[in-house]
Amino acid sequence: RKEVEQDPGPFNVPEGATVAFNCTYSNSASQSFFWYRQDCRKEPKLLMSVYSSGNEDGRFTAQLNRASQYISLLIRDSKLSDSATYLCVVTVNNAGNMLTFGGGTRLMVKP
Amino acid sequence: NAGVMQNPRHLVRRRGQEARLRCSPMKGHSHVYWYRQLPEEGLKFMVYLQKENIIDESGMPKERFSAEFPKEGPSILRIQQVVRGDSAAYFCASSVQRGLEQFFGPGTRLTVL
16 A cells, blocks of 8 residues: 555646545654645645644645545635646654655646 | 755666766755656655765665765765666755755656666
């Protein structure tokens, strides 16, 4: 079983749509949670951190359910520029604090 | 404040040659991480270094791969006797402290012929 699992998609949605991505992680010792965005052939960029209380940044809302080991990202009012791969990322509080990435979910927003 | 810099951006090697990938962290950052992204796959952690020290190399292949982060100069990821399966994008990230946000460089795309 992969440490971080995501539906690879692609999710094809029209502009203005609301789209939700889900992610599950296997290590119950995971401490920190993030969503990153990666454009084609570019580096990953931090979209937002995810907190147990849930958090919102403009059109983006992230939720964490520790009991179910489940993370979600909701994008409202999709824009063409939201087209990218969204990476679910967790860390375990060990000496390395390395990021463990899911395989990514590809989003394509169409006019 | 320049971001994380990596060079070269593209590197072509023949099987059996050596590849040297360089990463200069953001100014003030002393923590460097290397990740590899194989075609159509997610990023996988390779190694975590601080100045002159390897902190965690649990993601490094046992042979042919090495990394260093000297007191002066960039971090280097070295791959000896490259094989076709080494073809991938290699990303470096840096952070100011362990556990804080990691900022990624643009990556080096290695192609082994």
